[in-house]
Amino acid sequence: MNMPPCLPVALLIVGSYLAGSLPFGLWIAKAFSGKDIREVGSGNIGTTNVLRAAGWRAALIVFVLDSGKGAAGVLIAKALAARGFYPPNAGLALILGAGAAALLGHTFSVFLRMRGGRGVATGFGVLTALSWTAGLSGLGVFIVLVTATRIVSLASMAGAAAIPVFMVAYHVRPAYSIFAAVATALVIARHAPNIKRLLRGEESKIVEVPKEPSGE
Numbered sequence: 385m386n387m388p389p390c391l392p393v394a395l396l397i398v399g400s401y402l403a404g405s406l407p408f409g410l411w412i413a414k415a416f417s418g419k420d421i422r423e424v425g426s427g428n429i430g431t432t433n434v435l436r437a438a439g440w441r442a443a444l445i446v447f448v449l450d451s452g453k454g455a456a457g458v459l460i461a462k463a464l465a466a467r468g469f470y471p472p473n474a475g476l477a478l479i480l481g482a483g484a485a486a487l488l489g490h491t492f493s494v495f496l497r498m499r500g501g502r503g504v505a506t507g508f509g510v511l512t513a514l515s516w517t518a519g520l521s522g523l524g525v526f527i528v529l530v531t532a533t534r535i536v537s538l539a540s541m542a543g544a545a546a547i548p549v550f551m552v553a554y555h556v557r558p559a560y561s562i563f564a565a566v567a568t569a570l571v572i573a574r575h576a577p578n579i580k581r582l583l584r585g586e587e588s589k590i591v592e593v594p595k596e597p598s599g600e
Contacts, residue, residue, distance in 0.1 A: 400457030404489025454509025457482030522547035
């Protein structure tokens with residue numbers, strides 16, 4: 385019996401959402417420090433708060449995993465579309481749908497009662513899967529700004545905002561650029577508390593994570 389054509393689409397979209405929902409920040413911080421990341425610092429489950437709670441190794445793992453879960457569904461959808469499993473327009477919709485599902489999963493996680501992170505790393509994974517050149521260029525903007533200012537939120541928003549601009553500059557297909565602009569708007573909207581602190585000059589900067597006391 386042939387599988388209904390809508391079933392693989394539904395499986396990919398739901399799978400992308402569930403993958404996006406995986407709270408790696410919560411789990412990795414717990415494994416490294418024994419702390420509930422939601423009770424530390426900003427209470428966010430993202431890379432920056434993991435850095436505060438559990439150190440740079442844990443933060444790096446979270447960034448890679450959160451980026452990977454964003455990229456996974458998009459890359460699978462692109463592979464299926466490239467192999468002609470769907471007509472061009474349907475394939476494009478599936479690619480963008482998988483990316484949106486992953487980003488929404490991270491932001492509104494089913495495992496955290498529809499709460500989640502700000503979507504920076506997951507959004508980076510989604511957009512880099514759409515265009516690796518634009519994604520890495522946006523990462524470059526982030527690195528430059530975070531090095532200069534040591535303010536992660538500012539660098540994150542600027543890096544995210546740069547990606548759709550780079551997509552246009554690199555002549556990436558317009559649908560990807562529009563999607564990137566919408567995704568960036570979501571990421572920036574999730575940073576509303578940070579924006580208020582930035583305007584007041586009260587936003588925290590990266591500081592060295594204190595070591596655990598040795599007992600000596």
